[in-house]
Amino acid sequence: MKPVLVIGGGIAGIQASLDLADRGTKVHLIEKTPSIGGVMAQLDKTFPTMDCSICILAPKMIECYRHPNITIHSESEVVNLEGAVGDFRVKILEHPRSVDAKKCTGCGLCSEKCPVKRPSSFQAGLGQRKAIYLAFPQAVPLIATIDRDACLWFTKGLCRTCEKVCPSKAVDYEQKENLIELNVSSVITATGFEQYNPKDIGEYGYGRYKNVLTALEFERLVCASGPTGGVLSRPSDGKVSHNTAFIQCVGSRTQTVGYSYCSAFCCMYATKEAVLIKEHEPSSHVTIFYMDLKTFGKGFQGFVDRAQSHWGVQYIRGRPGEIREDPVTKNLTILYENTEIGKVERIEVDMVILCTAAVPHRENKELAQVLGVELDEYGFFEVGDPVSSPVETGKPGVYVCGSCHGPRDIPESVAEASATAAKASENIVLSEVGQ
């Protein structure tokens, strides 16, 4: 029985891998970054149950790691695909970590002693990591990796401190990239999405005003394992924000700068983040500026109702036109039209959170070419027919799940992941019958 290839180690890829592995199918799970986990690993809590996100995800990540039927290829990418359903030949390029995976114990001593700091992508840029680092404490696999663009040895021929301090002699500056070839029966694509960078929307001042953050940055700010230890201190002066505003549809539902579609999950994560602020600081004032409140999912309306009635989160209908920063206090004034009453108004707040569009992964184009499948006009993977074949691309044996084919929330991604596992399992049975 040939294995199945799963591309992308976020929650969708993890679930697809586990479903297949649990029934006895071998899986190769390809992850581009140093650790599986995806965006869900970066979230603080998940709505509507307010479960700690990494706490419910980490056991699944470890399950992938320990599963005898799953091989995780981290820092790897698919570079070639040939053949057809039931008999694909795929080439995987494993990038060098500069650390021997078999020797590294994940103790973190190298990282402690490394003198070079870089913004941590896991902390959404709010915190820092070293040139040699573990992606995050629950990373899977828990193996250090060297950022060769930052490392003093690779850039200037200096240092080599990590090599000296590593107790298990795992650092290997000579490590080369590795090309492996696999024969697989099906391919499941679960590469997820990216957050829109709102710096192009000049009137909101992201990048210029320190106290304007994106929602993903906020997730790290409010998280106990984030850079501030969960204290809602705003970047300009470290003062705790007592008055916070969320702006929906930043870079989405627009015909000007950004994308024209609705990102589906922002209304709910904004509501969740608003409730988190209230849980931290009940006296805090929270406002959400929205266009249409998208409460279409199971339990969503009830969650919003509770955010309003129990927590006192204020919802204002209207897309703000501009944010102005007070040069002295760094407080922010939001100018908006309240479209419920047709009035132009303004409020001053300590901090603004931009709920940005979920956009296609920038590498989709390259991957789609390798896989021989189509993207839509935005750059998301396209399914043949969203009604009858919601997880099938135009190419038999190549499936998609999760936000790589349009923004969708965790439960939808998980259900779709299982759906791709079902399709891959059908293929295996079919090819067995054929033999």
Place this chain on the structure above:
Amino acid sequence: MTSAPRIGVFVCRCGINIAAYVDVPAVVEYAKTLPGVTYAEENMYTCSSDGLNKIKEAIKKYGLERIVVASCTPRTHEPLFQATCEESGVNKYLFEMANIRDQCSWVHQKEPEKATEKAKDLIRMAVAKAALLESGDEPEIDVTPSTLVIGGGVSGMRAALSIADQGFNVTIVEKESTLGGKLRGFDSLFPHKQKASEVLMPLITRVSTHPRIRVLTKSTVKSVYGFLGNFDIGVETRQGVEVLKVGTIIVAVGADILKPKGLYLYGEDPRVVTQSELEQLLHKGEVDAKIVVMIQCAGSRNEEHPYCSRICCNEAVKNAINITEKESDVYILYRDLQTYGIHYSRLEQEAKRKGVKFLKYQAERPPLVTSEPDGLKVSLYSPTVNEAVELRPDMLVLSTPLVPVADAKELSQLLKVPLDSNGFFMEAHVKLRPIDFATDGIFICGTAHSPKDIGESVAQALGVASRASIPMAKKRVRTAAIMSQVDQTRCSGCGTCLDVCPYNALKKNDKGLAETIAAVCKGCGVCGATCPEKAITMHHFTDAQIEAQGLAALEED
């Protein structure tokens, strides 16, 4: 007497989640002083692969026989730690957890000293229980390689087809006389505008002719006995009652469409129809109204049906486009337009391009519909135009929500699975187990779970086809060893335990005494608590273990 078991204690800092409020090093030092504890250490994250390796190393190095982890909640992490113990040769039932985060550090953030004391108490209790833990053998059972699908709509049919294509037998039980469900009531489908029948008819043919699928129409499930791998299902068919033996069960009973009697003149004026009735009229080509008004959230997002029904906005927009193309004017009166995601955003833009008019109304000021001598009148205040609006439609269409099927409650009781507060079937975990029930071997898909469109229902249907096939592909599964055991020398045969057991996990043997059916028992403990003769022991929660834990709680340091 054998010597006391060697206990190892691992105290998790959980980053700062625990360590910021509980003095973890002090707790570790304290744990070392407890009776039976041969080793204790702290970890940054005990659940990380590094932390798990440390448990394994310590088991080997110190010959540990019982493991206590003091960290978060067993709800998410117990299986992980148990598996780690097993890998090092320690039976998983020799593991105990102390919840010093959710039930300690998180709730006592303002009083760290008391939190530290409480963490010590919780660990002392866990250690006291751990000393008395016994290893357990999990019964292994065969899985019958066939599935029961309840409901023959598009979800049930797609789930059945996939499972059959994965090599297992399926029986579909459908209460109506034909397959097809709600899809039969649709005209055209979004986004490719194919007729619903073009999707439905080939599907029904494939299902009806598949060698591994059996269809029982005009049939209902009347009884459910057994457990994952071995369910006995009583089905009332046209021919009489039949017993099916299946390994897994899929619930795909769909939902009903609300008929909004008395709302906006529905049932009083023939020009007022529901969105699904409009589908039928469109299908027959019987819509000739020049002005059509649609009212969204008709009977939803209110006190009676407090949820948003997800599909109504998109169905309205789709139908509005169809009608606009016939040169009629369509107004959609909405509260919040639920055109989410890529496909529905495209649909909304198409509608706006084609001239469908969208007017927002406020929940507290719903439209007023009256029947005037010269026709219908719809009056509303719309913030979209910031003024009062009056419309004179030839046809008024109400977008009503999907509601749970009438027999949802009955079925949930038969299957012993829960419904949510709105009456839809409730999954095991809203985020990570969206299509499993908490009961092993039973799964949920489609609109029985919550309102959703066809593609989303199909995705869930294929999803449950994977979930339900896993145990069947494995052929044998293990069930938990946390179960009751009846002491035959004490049992009086009174039968009280049989009455109270919610899982039918006890039976009377040929001596007339009670006996546990190990594979069925869920370990809930109701029988043990009820037995008047104290003849029932709950494995892993024995009286001695609970007593030791309780006494430890009352101990002074």
